Amino acid sequence: MKRSDIPYLDDLRAFETTAQCGTVRSAADELSLTHAAVSRRINRLADMVGTPLFERSGRGLRLTAAGDRLAEVCRRSFDDLSRTIVSIRESQATDTGAILLSCERSVAMRWLIPRLSEFQDTHPEIAVHLSVGGGPVDSKQNRATLALRRLDFAIVDGWSVVPLFDETIGPVMSPDMFSDFEQGDYIALGSNTRPDAWDDWLRRNPDAPRPRERRMFDHHFLMVEAASSGLGVGLVPHIVALDDINRERLTAPLGFDPDGSRYGVLHPSQVPLDENAVLLLEWLRNRSRNI
Amino acid sequence: MKRSDIPYLDDLRAFETTAQCGTVRSAADELSLTHAAVSRRINRLADMVGTPLFERSGRGLRLTAAGDRLAEVCRRSFDDLSRTIVSIRESQATDTGAILLSCERSVAMRWLIPRLSEFQDTHPEIAVHLSVGGGPVDSKQNRATLALRRLDFAIVDGWSVVPLFDETIGPVMSPDMFSDFEQGDYIALGSNTRPDAWDDWLRRNPDAPRPRERRMFDHHFLMVEAASSGLGVGLVPHIVALDDINRERLTAPLGFDPDGSRYGVLHPSQVPLDENAVLLLEWLRNRSRNI
DNA sequence: CTTCATTGGTAATGATATATCACCAATAAT
DNA sequence: ATTATTGGTGATATATCATTACCAATGAAG
Structure with missing residues (x-):
């Protein structure tokens, strides 16, 4: 993912504050600025996004649909950042001896935590x-952490990889939607985190029934939840659907096919793993043997 | 939540890029800056957070534990922001006629989507x-959206509220942990989004068994997942635990007590709701009648 | 209808922040 | 020992950005 699309935080903050307050001037008060400064930031942000974020309504402003979406992402991100920072401030050296295990959200929820x-x-x-957190591992060297990752990025020097299993993906659905699926009368559920997943899969599976419609979710785990709730057919990794299939909340009529990537555990190769981390790593290997 | 704890994005971005690249100099190249500028930003950020984010390791750097956490939050937030911005850029006017329904993450996953x-x-x-998104509704007026919210904030002028049900919370756990819970031999699972939840509840329920230990999660829904997986006892809203209790994956031996707040649907009062939105609103009211 | 207090938007200017350019110290490889 | 790395720091020139004016548009009050 390219990060060139990120504007200045100060612009985002001005925008988000204005969205919350409702007027530019009250937001300016809140930020200890003049309304002119806030206005500039908002306009620059709108230029960057390519869409007006507000539209005039009487003497005030109202969010556009795009602005509404952006405002909500801003609030969530700022909350997350703010919360982590205060949490770091407070919990100085509380984490003594604990193993830090980093893992993608969906995998954490549907496989690891259970x-x-x-x-x-x-x-x-x-x-x-x-x-929780996926994607490339952060630095050449960080703490004695284990990171369970989908290995779809270049491994940085200084990290060792213990491969676990191949990633396989396939369409899953609520059992009573199976006949609709066979007839191509189904909604394909996708997530914006992997927007091309369905296209790729349909190309590799030309005989599979084509979806009637598509529906995107902002997050992968929302999509999985929607699939098990019968809103449509989700294209998910086997590891994420495993438990729901065993509980017969989901079926995977076409099974799962490898998509080339694999999962593995990363750890810094310089510092030797302590014995607890070795135990956890061994347990992870055993638990993922039959996937 | 006060937002005074948010540093400059440019600092965060410099930090995050450095964390990814592994060295200040390569990050400086990436950002088209000099290493001096990046170094300054990182140090200022570290001052703001109150903890060193990197420590020297040979001629390079390595993340501290705090830096590791912060880097991961940064990456997630930046990804989220970047993704929505490109998504907004692309999907100009795709959302014609759709109802925008905003809802808190946990409630979306465990109640609404199913x-x-x-x-x-x-x-x-x-x-x-x-x-997905919770908290105060964003602006005085925005799109013809429905927002299902916990009403723990001041209602902005220009919004109508349709109350749905009172929020009740209580301790929930995997059924086979019940006896441990009774004897006070349990881990209290909390989330950083509501850090005082357990303290408040224990104060209001002096006769309840006290937890042996505490364990915090970064997100509410991770905590719920951990509770149903038998890692401990979670303190969760009834609405989030409902389905798992019916499926007997969770029990709530002490039931649920109102915590004063309530849930409701917000919508802009100025613009009349279109008929589709009215249908959805009515359906929401019916579905939440027996909670 | 007029007046007045709002609202947000904009151009020019001056204050503020900050990136750069030097350096330096420390480490690792040659 | 030499050289090429690494990150850190002080002073200065630069560029950003907030302010101060203004303006247009709206809505309420008289």
Whole structure:
């Protein structure tokens, strides 16, 4: 993902504050600025996005649809950042001895957390701090952390990789939607995090029934939830659908095909893993053997 | 939440790029800056956070534990922002006629989405675009949107509120953890989004068994998932635990008590709701009648 | 209808922030 | 020992940006 699309935070903050306050002038008060400064920032942001964020309504402003979406993402992101920063400020050196395990959100929710209690039962003395986040690992070297990742990026020097299993993806749906799916009477559910997933899959599976319609979600895990709730057919990794298939909340009539990528655990190769981390790593390998 | 804890985006971006690249100099190249500028930004950010984000390692840097956490939040937030911005750029006027329904993440996943298919079955012609996000509603007036919210903030002028139900919260756990809970041999699972939830609840329920330990998650829905997976006892709103209780994946031995707040649907009062939105609103009221 | 207090938008200017250019110290490889 | 890296820092020139004026448009009050 290119980051060239990110404007200045100060612009975003001015915009978000204005969205909350409702008027430029009250936002300016809140930010200890003049309304002129706020106005400039908002306009520059709108230029950058390519769409007006506000439209005039009487003597005030109202958000456009695009502005509404952006405002909500801003608020969430700022909340996340703010919360993490105060949390870091407070929890100085609280994490003594804990293992930091980083993992993608969907995998954490649908695979890791449901199995983690087993590990905790056998090793109650080991504290595992779970940190959600995917994508390339952050730096050449960071803390003695394990990172469970989809290996779709270049491995940075200084990290060791323990491969776990191949990623396989396939269409999944609520069992009572199977006949609709066979007849091509289904909505394809996608996520904006992997926008080309359906196109790629349909190209590789020319005989599969074509979707009647498409529907995008902002997050992968919302899409999975929507699939198990019968809103349509989701294209998901096997690992994420596993438990719901066993519970018969989902079926995968066409099975799962490898998409080339694989999952693995990354850890810094310079610093040797401590014994707790080795235990967790071994447990991860065992648990993922039959996927 | 005060937003005074948010530093400049340019600092965050310099930090995040450095975390990804591994060295200040390569990050400076990427950002078309000199290494001096990047170094300054990182140091200022570290001052703001109150903790060193990097520590020297040979001639390079490595993230500290705090830096690691912050880097991951930065990456996620930037990805989110970047993705929505390009998505807004592309999808100009794609959302014609769709209802925008905004809803908190946890409630969307554990309550709304599982029920939404029912609404879609009876009204397949109505497209509902779901947008996750909670907290105060953004502007005095925005699009013809419905927002399902916990009403723990001041209602802005220009919005109408349709109350739905009172919020009740209570401790929930996997059924086989019940005896441990009774004996006070349990881990209290909390989320950083509502850090005082357990303290408040324990104060209001002095006879309830006290937790042996605490464990915080970065997000509410991770905590709920951890509770149903048997990692401990979560303190969650009834609406979020409802389905898992019916499926007997969770029990709530002490039931749920009102915590003073309530849920409702917000919509702009100036613009009249179109008929589709009225249908959705009515459906929401019916579905939430027995909570 | 007029007046007045709002609203947001904009051009020019001066204050502020900041990137650069030097340096330096420390490390690693040759 | 030498050289090419790394990151850090002080002074200065630069460029950003907030302010101060203004203006147009709207809505309420008289």
